[in-house]
Amino acid sequence: MFAERRNGSLRIAVASGKGGTGKTAVATNLAATLSSEGYRVVYADCDVEEPNGHIFLKPTIRSVERVGTPVPDVDLSRCNGCGKCGDICEFSAIVCMNGKVITFPELCHGCDGCILVCPENAIRETQREIGCIERGRRDGIEFIHGVLRVGEAMSAPLIRAVKQKLSDEDVAVIDAPPGTSCPVIETVRDTDFVLLVTEPTPFGLSDLRLAVEMVRALNLKLGVIINRCDIGNSGVRDYCAEQDIPLLLEIPDDREIARAYSRGQMAVEVAPSLKVAFAGLWERIVTRISSRNDE
Amino acid sequence: MKQLVVISGKGGTGKTSIVACFAALSQNRVLADCDVDAADLHLVMDARVRHRELFRSGKKASIVSEKCVDCGECERLCRLGAVIRNGDAKGKDSDSLHIDPIVCEGCGVCYHFCPADAIAFGETVSGEWFVSETRCGPMVHARLGIAQGNSGKLVSVVRSQARGLALKHGLDLIIIDGPPGIGCPVIASVTGTDLVLVVTEPTLSGVHDLERVRQLASHFRTRTVACINKCDLNPKMTAHIEEHCEETGMEVVGRIRYDKSVTLAQIAKTSVVEYSDSPISLEIRQMWEHIGAP
Amino acid sequence: MKIAITAQDNELHSAVDPRFGRARWFIVIDIDTGDFVPVSNAKNLDTGQGAGIQAGRHAAELGVKAVVTGNVGPKAFRILKAAGIDVHIGAKGTVEEATCQFKAGVLGLAKQANVEGHWA
Ligand code: SF4
Numbered sequence: 001m002f003a004e005r006r007n008g009s010l011r012i013a014v015a016s017g018k019g020g021t022g023k024t025a026v027a028t029n030l031a032a033t034l035s036s037e038g039y040r041v042v043y044a045d046c047d048v049e050e051p052n053g054h055i056f057l058k059p060t061i062r063s064v065e066r067v068g069t070p071v072p073d074v075d076l077s078r079c080n081g082c083g084k085c086g087d088i089c090e091f092s093a094i095v096c097m098n099g100k101v102i103t104f105p106e107l108c109h110g111c112d113g114c115i116l117v118c119p120e121n122a123i124r125e126t127q128r129e130i131g132c133i134e135r136g137r138r139d140g141i142e143f144i145h146g147v148l149r150v151g152e153a154m155s156a157p158l159i160r161a162v163k164q165k166l167s168d169e170d171v172a173v174i175d176a177p178p179g180t181s182c183p184v185i186e187t188v189r190d191t192d193f194v195l196l197v198t199e200p201t202p203f204g205l206s207d208l209r210l211a212v213e214m215v216r217a218l219n220l221k222l223g224v225i226i227n228r229c230d231i232g233n234s235g236v237r238d239y240c241a242e243q244d245i246p247l248l249l250e251i252p253d254d255r256e257i258a259r260a261y262s263r264g265q266m267a268v269e270v271a272p273s274l275k276v277a278f279a280g281l282w283e284r285i286v287t288r289i290s291s292r293n294d295e
Numbered sequence: 296m297k298q299l300v301v302i303s304g305k306g307g308t309g310k311t312s313i314v315a316c317f318a319a320l321s322q323n324r325v326l327a328d329c330d331v332d333a334a335d336l337h338l339v340m341d342a343r344v345r346h347r348e349l350f351r352s353g354k355k356a357s358i359v360s361e362k363c364v365d366c367g368e369c370e371r372l373c374r375l376g377a378v379i380r381n382g383d384a385k386g387k388d389s390d391s392l393h394i395d396p397i398v399c400e401g402c403g404v405c406y407h408f409c410p411a412d413a414i415a416f417g418e419t420v421s422g423e424w425f426v427s428e429t430r431c432g433p434m435v436h437a438r439l440g441i442a443q444g445n446s447g448k449l450v451s452v453v454r455s456q457a458r459g460l461a462l463k464h465g466l467d468l469i470i471i472d473g474p475p476g477i478g479c480p481v482i483a484s485v486t487g488t489d490l491v492l493v494v495t496e497p498t499l500s501g502v503h504d505l506e507r508v509r510q511l512a513s514h515f516r517t518r519t520v521a522c523i524n525k526c527d528l529n530p531k532m533t534a535h536i537e538e539h540c541e542e543t544g545m546e547v548v549g550r551i552r553y554d555k556s557v558t559l560a561q562i563a564k565t566s567v568v569e570y571s572d573s574p575i576s577l578e579i580r581q582m583w584e585h586i587g588a589p
Numbered sequence: 590m591k592i593a594i595t596a597q598d599n600e601l602h603s604a605v606d607p608r609f610g611r612a613r614w615f616i617v618i619d620i621d622t623g624d625f626v627p628v629s630n631a632k633n634l635d636t637g638q639g640a641g642i643q644a645g646r647h648a649a650e651l652g653v654k655a656v657v658t659g660n661v662g663p664k665a666f667r668i669l670k671a672a673g674i675d676v677h678i679g680a681k682g683t684v685e686e687a688t689c690q691f692k693a694g695v696l697g698l699a700k701q702a703n704v705e706g707h708w709a
């Protein structure tokens with residue numbers, strides 16, 4: 001299940017303690033900047049519950065692939081009603097009632113426990129669809145995103161599937177879901193660097209603390225970007241200084257940028273100065289990655 | 296007892312600021328912060344924690360190294376790749392097996408099939424929940440541990456505690472600050488409520504998320520209404536959202552302008568309606584009256 | 590015949606809990622004799638997923654022939670059906686009143702789930 005180490009390619013996850021901080025804007029603008037600088041870039045949207053990167057990158061989608069997760073399929077003609085499958089399942093996804101086996105595929109974690117334990121070999125694995133992966137291209141950027149089916153509670157397998165599609169581009173910019181729970185962990189683990197996007201407000205700070213704790217628990221390198229840096233107070237900056245967290249970029253609250261965003265346009269398209277800023281951001285990230293033991 | 300949940304699809308649309316205003320404008324209510332991944336409501340409610348309890352959920356496996364005979368069966372069986380040789384982990388060079396608690400989903404397969412009985416398998420503490428006192432009545436909130444799953448279950452705990460408090464104190468309204476997204480914590484927040492308010496923004500992603508959230512809420516056949524925050528940011532998009540709402544039968548109950556006092560109120564640790572009488576406060580009050588404060 | 594009524598507390602005058610999986614109590618009543626026993630379903634309250642499934646198994650273990658509640662979700666319904674337990678929905682008021690409603694045959698016999706699942 002682990003992604004093999006890539007030959008020299010870098011994976012950068014863009015995350016935030018909560019949504020709406022401009023995470024997707026940062027990820028797409030970074031991808032666009034790198035691409036225009038001649039890197040081979042893949043943008044991967046792992047925010048599968050609300051994938052929004054496509055709105056800005058507007059890729060031409062050229063392939064759609066359904067993603068499933070393994071679930072049990074019981075051959076009732078072989079089942080002896082012993083109930084061992086129901087006993088082993090920790091998720092109530094398979095239950096044996098009065099000798100009759102019932103499955104609830106939407107609860108299944110695909111652990112194979114029931115298959116392994118069944119004395120009659122009555123259970124085999126089938127697939128249940130949880131979403132799809134769409135791939136495409138926009139200018140020089142490879143585009144991949146996962147789209148979770150509405151009402152589906154299981155996002156981790158889809159995120160894993162998106163990450164498995166990453167190949168040998170120079171840089172993968174991975175848009176993570178907001179928060180600090182499983183889907184985020186699934187997204188950021190085994191990346192080379194995590195960019196945390198926040199706002200200089202009390203809510204922003206409180207969410208940033210959680211995100212930093214998460215990244216540190218995973219032993220990954222990180223840096224912070226403050227979006228709408230001119231609103232709010234100095235809490236986030238003080239925290240970064242105190243925690244020795246590199247502040248890599250500050251983006252001002254610009255009506256022009258906000259309007260471009262609301263139209264689904266990328267900031268680097270309307271404000272060329274930002275392109276320079278993102279190029280500088282990239283240099284600082286690379287320096288951080290190549291320096292050892294600074295986190 | 297009525298339950299109102301405020302959700303937003305994507306985060307950062309001003310959902311918590313609106314919940315804080317509703318808290319200030321209502322009476323006889325219990326607050327429930329179900330955004331357990333990134334709880335913020337307590338920051339503006341000057342919450343004083345009166346009771347805290349550990350949240351146990353989800354089992355996790357670990358290897359008892361004294362018993363382990365290093366057969367590698369667990370490593371072979373685990374479909375998540377949670378069993379690793381220590382040598383794989385940073386900074387360790389020993390070759391023994393261990394289980395990465397962050398990856399383990401607690402299926403127990405290794406525990407059942409370990410020939411040496413060397414796997415410990417039990418419930419773990421994966422967070423904490425609190426009952427606090429605020430200037431707007433009692434509030435239940437929680438904090439999910441880092442790298443823990445099961446936020447849906449913690450949401451259920453927060454909601455059942457809030458319900459318990461409401462019954463106990465004869466309070467007739469529960470105001471729920473919901474989590475972002477459309478996944479299990481959202482489902483757990485929306486289920487069994489009487490009214491869903493979706494806060495959106497006039498951006499393309501706002502429209503996109505609004506539609507996904509609407510589909511989710513329609514599963515539950517709960518009355519769902521929308522509020523467009525920062526509506527003056529893009530009047531054309533606001534009009535577009537209104538059309539979309541009209542077509543899908545979702546009433547737009549509030550249009551709220553962009554106003555710096557939202558951030559200023561946050562810094563002052565209070566709600567916008569308590570902080571100032573600016574036009575935005577009026578808009579929020581009107582929305583509250585419109586959705587029919589019970 | 591024994592039936593189980595979902596309740597918010599453990600007495601005959603307790604209010605019916607409209608939820609099945611997450612009801613705090615099952616009041617098991619022998620409708621022929623009127624004897625009743627409250628059975629706690631509390632361990633299911635905080636279950637993440639599958640509360641209805643576990644509650645359904647619980648009801649089956651209690652040996653009841655029917656369940657009387659407000660609503661039933663799809664997972665619980667499948668389990669109860671497999672166990673041969675009838676599900677009567679739409680019960681209101683107290684447990685005592687629900688017993689009368691059941692005896693009078695005014696409750697709906699569920700042919701399928703009447704609410705969405707997911708922690709209902
Ligand atoms: S594969 Fe695992 S989770 Fe799925 S039904 Fe079987 S035992 Fe349960």
Ligand code: SF4
Pocket residue numbers: 074078079080081082083084085086096101117118119120121122123
């Ligand atoms: S373990 Fe196999 S034989 Fe036993 S009840 Fe399950 S499916 Fe049937």
